[in-house]
Amino acid sequence: MARKPKNNKPEGSRDWREVVAQEPSRISFAPDSKVARWRVIRKWIQAALLLVFFGLVGVIFVFAWKEIGIDAETPPYTGAAVRFETNQALTRDWFLNYTGIDSGKVLGIFEIKDKLSQLGQIKHASVQKLPTGELEVKITERMPILKMRALLPDGSEVNRVIAEDGIVYEGINYGDMVYRNIPWLTGSRPRRSEKGSYDEIKGIDVVAKLLKAARQSNPTLYLEWEEVSVREFVDGDPDSPGACLRIRLRENSQPPDAPHLREVVFSASEGECLREFYNFYAMPGFLDQILDILKKKNKAQYPLFDLYLSLENKTDPNRPKKEPRLIPVPPEEMR
Amino acid sequence: MSPSNIIAAIDIGTSKTIVLIGEVQAGRRLNIIGMGELPTRGMRKGEITDLPTLKSVVHDAIHAAEESAGIQVPSAYLSLSGYHLSGQRSTGVATVSAANGRVSMNDINRAVQEAKGRQLQEGRVFIHHIKQPYFLDGEMRTNPLSMAGQRLEASFWAIDADESYVRELIHIPSGYGLRVSDLIVSSMASGAMVVDEPMKTHGVLVVDIGGGTTDYVLYRKGYVICTGVLPIGGEHITNDLCLGLRVNETNAEKIKREFGSAIVSPEDANHTIWMHGDKSIGDRKLYVQSINQIINARVDELFTILRRKLGQRLNRQDVAAGVVITGGTAQLRNIDHAAAQTLGIDALIGKNPDWATEDLTKPQYSTVLGLLQYALNGRDREPSSRKSGSIPIVDAFLKLFRI
Numbered sequence: 001m002a003r004k005p006k007n008n009k010p011e012g013s014r015d016w017r018e019v020v021a022q023e024p025s026r027i028s029f030a031p032d033s034k035v036a037r038w039r040v041i042r043k044w045i046q047a048a049l050l051l052v053f054f055g056l057v058g059v060i061f062v063f064a065w066k067e068i069g070i071d072a073e074t075p076p077y078t079g080a081a082v083r084f085e086t087n088q089a090l091t092r093d094w095f096l097n098y099t100g101i102d103s104g105k106v107l108g109i110f111e112i113k114d115k116l117s118q119l120g121q122i123k124h125a126s127v128q129k130l131p132t133g134e135l136e137v138k139i140t141e142r143m144p145i146l147k148m149r150a151l152l153p154d155g156s157e158v159n160r161v162i163a164e165d166g167i168v169y170e171g172i173n174y175g176d177m178v179y180r181n182i183p184w185l186t187g188s189r190p191r192r193s194e195k196g197s198y199d200e201i202k203g204i205d206v207v208a209k210l211l212k213a214a215r216q217s218n219p220t221l222y223l224e225w226e227e228v229s230v231r232e233f234v235d236g237d238p239d240s241p242g243a244c245l246r247i248r249l250r251e252n253s254q255p256p257d258a259p260h261l262r263e264v265v266f267s268a269s270e271g272e273c274l275r276e277f278y279n280f281y282a283m284p285g286f287l288d289q290i291l292d293i294l295k296k297k298n299k300a301q302y303p304l305f306d307l308y309l310s311l312e313n314k315t316d317p318n319r320p321k322k323e324p325r326l327i328p329v330p331p332e333e334m335r
Numbered sequence: 336m337s338p339s340n341i342i343a344a345i346d347i348g349t350s351k352t353i354v355l356i357g358e359v360q361a362g363r364r365l366n367i368i369g370m371g372e373l374p375t376r377g378m379r380k381g382e383i384t385d386l387p388t389l390k391s392v393v394h395d396a397i398h399a400a401e402e403s404a405g406i407q408v409p410s411a412y413l414s415l416s417g418y419h420l421s422g423q424r425s426t427g428v429a430t431v432s433a434a435n436g437r438v439s440m441n442d443i444n445r446a447v448q449e450a451k452g453r454q455l456q457e458g459r460v461f462i463h464h465i466k467q468p469y470f471l472d473g474e475m476r477t478n479p480l481s482m483a484g485q486r487l488e489a490s491f492w493a494i495d496a497d498e499s500y501v502r503e504l505i506h507i508p509s510g511y512g513l514r515v516s517d518l519i520v521s522s523m524a525s526g527a528m529v530v531d532e533p534m535k536t537h538g539v540l541v542v543d544i545g546g547g548t549t550d551y552v553l554y555r556k557g558y559v560i561c562t563g564v565l566p567i568g569g570e571h572i573t574n575d576l577c578l579g580l581r582v583n584e585t586n587a588e589k590i591k592r593e594f595g596s597a598i599v600s601p602e603d604a605n606h607t608i609w610m611h612g613d614k615s616i617g618d619r620k621l622y623v624q625s626i627n628q629i630i631n632a633r634v635d636e637l638f639t640i641l642r643r644k645l646g647q648r649l650n651r652q653d654v655a656a657g658v659v660i661t662g663g664t665a666q667l668r669n670i671d672h673a674a675a676q677t678l679g680i681d682a683l684i685g686k687n688p689d690w691a692t693e694d695l696t697k698p699q700y701s702t703v704l705g706l707l708q709y710a711l712n713g714r715d716r717e718p719s720s721r722k723s724g725s726i727p728i729v730d731a732f733l734k735l736f737r738i
Contacts, residue, residue, distance in 0.1 A: 019498060
């Protein structure tokens with residue numbers, strides 16, 4: 001709207017400020033403006049996010065209510081109404097027997113969970129009522145990495161397995177092959193609690209990581225590992241001075257076309273500089289290369305192959321190379 | 336960050352739309368906190384050809400600047416260019432009425448009112464009234480108050496524009512919710528940026544060669560003597576290359592930027608370049624001499640028209656500081672030499688001041704930076720203007736143009 005000229009303006013003056021009206025409005029965007037489009041999109045995104053949020057809250061509420069409701073009801077579940085899933089050895093029959101459901105025992109969800117969590121073999125258990133009225137049990141079992149001989153209070157000896165987190169437990173439903181494929185742990189004496197069960201073995205996670213790496217990178221050779229000695233594995237720290245893991249291999253079952261190995265020593269503690277270059281857990285991946293070297297050189301008579309890596313290429317002492325190399329060490333130079 | 340410390344500037348050029356948001360810091364320092372820059376669409380050779388498209392581009396540029404600054408701005412200073420702009424010197428005369436023969440404030444006001452009272456044609460609006468020196472009995476005076484004399488003459492350089500164009504231009508930021516604090520003619524904004532007071536005093540011609548138009552302003556003895564717009568710009572050079580070399584617009588623009596020169600040198604005779612450089616299908620060998628001849632013809636035409644427009648006002652004595660070239664086309668190689676050859680006075684490429692960040696030192700940003708400078712100067716005058724009861728915006732205008 002044009003305003004009247006100010007008093008100090010001469011008559012007839014047509015200044016743009018007085019002639020052209022300004023009516024700024026944030027609403028009237030150009031229809032094809034990105035800004036206008038973005039505003040519309042943003043509104044939709046906001047609405048969608050709100051919907052997702054309330055949906056999630058609803059789902060959480062329904063599940064929480066369901067668990068609480070079941071626990072309060074504590075209905076008698078029969079075997080037919082149980083769905084059982086696990087990642088390893090335990091079975092549905094074992095579950096029904098263990099909980100006593102097959103013999104008509106009445107248990108609530110939390111009671112079932114408590115009972116399952118008492119077993120060292122079970123890492124995590126999820127128990128819930130399905131909308132169909134069935135009981136769903138999902139179990140994640142621990143991965144056994146080592147086995148050991150345990151002395152029972154009555155004086156008898158039994159096998160126990162050690163999980164990657166150091167938990168010692170009785171391997172339920174583990175077949176002979178499972179036991180056969182797990183190496184023995186030596187050089188460590190796990191402590192027993194007052195109840196008679198074994199305490200968790202601290203520091204075994206480092207060994208577990210190495211064994212896992214070996215199993216993945218060289219499964220054939222790993223099956224020949226009979227014994228893992230942690231006697232010299234100080235504090236479970238591969239970087240501790242002198243720390244090493246000694247693996248003894250089976251004597252009579254190694255492939256005939258491969259060099260015969262008696263012991264493999266893993267160590268990453270030789271000097272500070274090595275740490276920069278060498279990954280302890282990558283060592284098993286080199287085993288194939290070592291075997292190839294030995295095979296080609298027909299030097300299978302070495303009783304021990306030391307994985308000590310030098311930063312200097314030992315093949316030519318006059319021209320050392322600053323790089324990690326895998327060099328077979330003759331017995332007379334071994335530590 | 337107080338909203339009162341925020342100023343914004345919008346420069347809608349034929350080839351680019353640039354929006355800057357600045358924060359005024361203590362000590363009258365300006366800190367650029369937001370920038371939006373987009374290729375302009377909906378405008379050709381300084382004229383609006385597609386308003387909705389142009390609106391959307393400008394809105395997006397404002398939005399980008401606001402996003403980068405993290406604030407919303409309520410108002411902005413807007414540049415104005417185009418061939419529709421025209422300027423005229425208008426004078427007003429007052430006889431000194433006091434008995435003692437000395438000029439009073441009343442005499443000055445009468446002379447000013449008469450100078451500003453020029454009638455405009457229907458459909459035209461005033462943009463600026465730029466003060467020129469007073470003449471008291473034929474002698475130039477900066478401030479004739481209390482001086483003895485009989486005949487006082489006040490004069491202004493009055494710039495007017497097409498009303499409908501101004502309406503459409505103001506409608507663009509208004510649609511985004513921005514109020515236009517002031518419209519500034521592009522040449523004035525560029526001039527405020529690339530030349531300093533001593534140059535203005537010695538006499539300098541500022542030529543802002545944009546994409547579609549060339550804006551110019553001539554300063555002498557510190558005052559604006561004249562302004563104008565020529566409907567020739569960098570796009571015309573590109574267009575000439577398209578026709579002359581039979582290449583598309585994109586390639587012509589690339590050739591102009593990478594290989595073009597405003598003057599033809601003897602070394603160009605046997606010099607060839609490849610259009611793409613990778614000798615792929617469609618790549619062509621072009622003679623640099625041909626390219627530069629085409630460019631030179633248009634640049635020469637531009638400066639010849641400018642010389643004719645300015646006539647006797649353009650001479651070495653009165654324009655001692657020479658020609659300062661700015662705008663996007665100022666980046667064309669040897670354009671300063673071409674200007675010097677045609678105009679017959681020294682020429683140089685304008686440089687933006689040191690406070691402009693590295694990204695903004697290129698000559699195409701001189702107009703938008705000049706708008707911010709104008710806004711900054713305007714703010715300083717506001718408190719004193721209010722005390723004296725005058726209009727703050729007028730005082731801001733007075734300060735920049737030394738009225």
